[in-house]
Amino acid sequence: MKAQIEVRNLSLAYRGNLALKDIGVDIPEKQVTAIIGPSGCGKSSLLRCLNRMIDLIPGTKVRGKVTLDGEDIYGSRVDVMDLRKRVGMICQKPVPLPMSIYENVAFGPRLYGVHGKALKHAVERSLRSAGLWEEVKDRLKEPAIRLSIGQQQRLCLARGLAVEPEVLLFDEPTSSLDPVSARHVEQQVAELKRDYTVVIVTHDLHQAKRVADHVMFLYLGELIENGTTTQVFESPQDYWTRMYVAGAGI
Amino acid sequence: MKRRISEYIFIGLTTAATVIVAGCLIAILAAVAIKGLPALKWSMITQSPTGGYYLGGGGGIANAIVGSLYLGLGATALALVISLPTCLYLRVYLKKGRCASWIRLSLDVLWGVPSIVFGAFGFTIMVLLGLRASLLAGIITVALFELPIMIRAMDEVLTMVPSELEEAAYALGATRFETGARVVLRQALPGLVTGILLAFGRGIGDAASVLFTAGFTDNIPCSLLEPAATLPLAIFFHLGTPFEEVHQRAYASALILTILVLLASTLARVFATRFSKHTWR
Numbered sequence: 224m225k226a227q228i229e230v231r232n233l234s235l236a237y238r239g240n241l242a243l244k245d246i247g248v249d250i251p252e253k254q255v256t257a258i259i260g261p262s263g264c265g266k267s268s269l270l271r272c273l274n275r276m277i278d279l280i281p282g283t284k285v286r287g288k289v290t291l292d293g294e295d296i297y298g299s300r301v302d303v304m305d306l307r308k309r310v311g312m313i314c315q316k317p318v319p320l321p322m323s324i325y326e327n328v329a330f331g332p333r334l335y336g337v338h339g340k341a342l343k344h345a346v347e348r349s350l351r352s353a354g355l356w357e358e359v360k361d362r363l364k365e366p367a368i369r370l371s372i373g374q375q376q377r378l379c380l381a382r383g384l385a386v387e388p389e390v391l392l393f394d395e396p397t398s399s400l401d402p403v404s405a406r407h408v409e410q411q412v413a414e415l416k417r418d419y420t421v422v423i424v425t426h427d428l429h430q431a432k433r434v435a436d437h438v439m440f441l442y443l444g445e446l447i448e449n450g451t452t453t454q455v456f457e458s459p460q461d462y463w464t465r466m467y468v469a470g471a472g473i
Numbered sequence: 474m475k476r477r478i479s480e481y482i483f484i485g486l487t488t489a490a491t492v493i494v495a496g497c498l499i500a501i502l503a504a505v506a507i508k509g510l511p512a513l514k515w516s517m518i519t520q521s522p523t524g525g526y527y528l529g530g531g532g533g534i535a536n537a538i539v540g541s542l543y544l545g546l547g548a549t550a551l552a553l554v555i556s557l558p559t560c561l562y563l564r565v566y567l568k569k570g571r572c573a574s575w576i577r578l579s580l581d582v583l584w585g586v587p588s589i590v591f592g593a594f595g596f597t598i599m600v601l602l603g604l605r606a607s608l609l610a611g612i613i614t615v616a617l618f619e620l621p622i623m624i625r626a627m628d629e630v631l632t633m634v635p636s637e638l639e640e641a642a643y644a645l646g647a648t649r650f651e652t653g654a655r656v657v658l659r660q661a662l663p664g665l666v667t668g669i670l671l672a673f674g675r676g677i678g679d680a681a682s683v684l685f686t687a688g689f690t691d692n693i694p695c696s697l698l699e700p701a702a703t704l705p706l707a708i709f710f711h712l713g714t715p716f717e718e719v720h721q722r723a724y725a726s727a728l729i730l731t732i733l734v735l736l737a738s739t740l741a742r743v744f745a746t747r748f749s750k751h752t753w754r
Contacts, residue, residue: 274644276640276643276644279640279643281568304646304647304648305646306646307643307644307645307646308645308646311644311645312644314637314640314641314644316637318635318637318638318640318641320638320641320642320656320659321638321656321659321660321751321752321753322659322751323751330642330645330647330655331645331646334645334646334647334651335646366750366751367751368751368752368753379641382641382645383644383645386645386646
């Protein structure tokens with residue numbers, strides 16, 4: 224299986240404190256990889272290292288190498304804006320931009336010079352992929368903040384899809400949603416792997432089992448175990464992984 | 474019992490303070506309206522002063538109304554052109570660093586400088602540039618006076634824009650400029666309008682900064698290099714005469730100035746409300 228993202232000896236320091244220690248992992252193409260672990264173990268930090276959103280946090284220092292299709296994303300010639308277009312991100316809390324539903328999805332393509340009919344098609348295609356088109360097709364001009372929280376999260380997904388990324392990063396995308404909306408978003412994530420490489424950070428072990436093909440278990444900034452979902456959940460090799468997947472507090 | 478008494482005292486004090494503030498506003502508006510309305514005639518708004526106007530003769534203050542509008546709008550537009558990039562630079566690039574703190578501190582100090590000092594500074598610039606008392610000199614001076622007010626008011630609003638919004642734009646590959654201009658400003662738009670309005674109100678109502686710089690004339694200025702009359706100075710000159718009838722015209726002028734500011738405020742609110750339907754609250 225081809226790895227689209229390769230992480231090698233990745234360490235992250237935040238104001239001198241190590242948040243990630245020597246992480247090495249391959250993230251396979253067009254599969255769902257879940258990052259699990261207790262709070263504060265560095266899951267979100269690792270995710271943010273994959274599209275350099277970590278650069279936005281002052282005082283952070285990254286060491287090591289992360290390659291996307293063989294190219295080092297921390298290389299000096301990398302265009303960070305282009306990288307973020309290729310590696311999209313959907314955050315924990317849905318954040319609609321202060322504009323209409325249509326404008327929200329059109330925001331990204333417009334940055335890259337898409338206008339007119341092509342833009343309309345991009346908006347419709349993205350809203351369909353995010354499973355939101357049928358619910359909003361007659362109210363595209365309405366403010367995005369009027370959508371329910373679950374719809375807002377799918378709108379954020381549509382907005383991320385509209386720039387045609389290759390990889391999608393989800394940072395606990397269902398943690399602020401009600402169970403029905405959460406299941407809806409989860410279904411979309413599972414479907415997206417046909418076209419995208421997906422990395423999802425989740426607190427919910429059941430969710431990881433349901434949607435992921437591969438699982439990485441992080442603890443105190445270290446990658447403890449990494450393998451297929453069946454391996455990690457049914458025959459974990461490490462003591463801490465066994466404790467965590469068994470639901471024992473660690 | 475003791476706690477209940479302290480609660481009553483607290484409610485009493487806060488209510489009294491609020492009533493005093495609201496009462497002052499109503500008293501000012503009532504005084505201006507009661508004293509100014511009888512003297513307010515159509516000719517006062519449509520005509521410029523004729524000979525002997527300040528001695529009780531005919532004419533009006535159209536020169537000062539138009540002059541004030543030119544000056545207020547011109548200065549606010551000039552201040553906005555400088556304020557907006559400054560605010561964005563503070564919010565998007567400098568954020569909360571030491572440099573940003575110094576800039577904010579100096580702006581706060583500037584805000585506290587009396588307007589007459591800006592007037593004197595404007596006069597110095599006028600002399601240096603070889604300008605006479607003119608609309609242009611007035612606009613530059615009032616813009617300088619409005620700058621710290623506008624920047625700090627806008628900066629406060631921009632600081633409240635949630636950082637998640639910025640992150641959402643960055644995550645799509647937007648640059649800082651695109652994020653600032655298309656997302657941060659849009660979210661803050663209603664508040665920005667309030668900031669602009671605050672500065673406009675202060676600018677159009679200030680007499681000291683235009684005393685030496687814009688001058689005063691009975692004519693409506695036709696170019697930026699001609700002197701311009703302003704409402705605050707018109708009020709000042711009206712009150713400087715010993716005639717009761719002219720005094721009443723001062724109140725009528727004050728009423729016109731108040732109406733202008735209220736009108737601008739209402740228009741700005743309508744505009745801001747139209748855009749705020751998209752913003753987070």
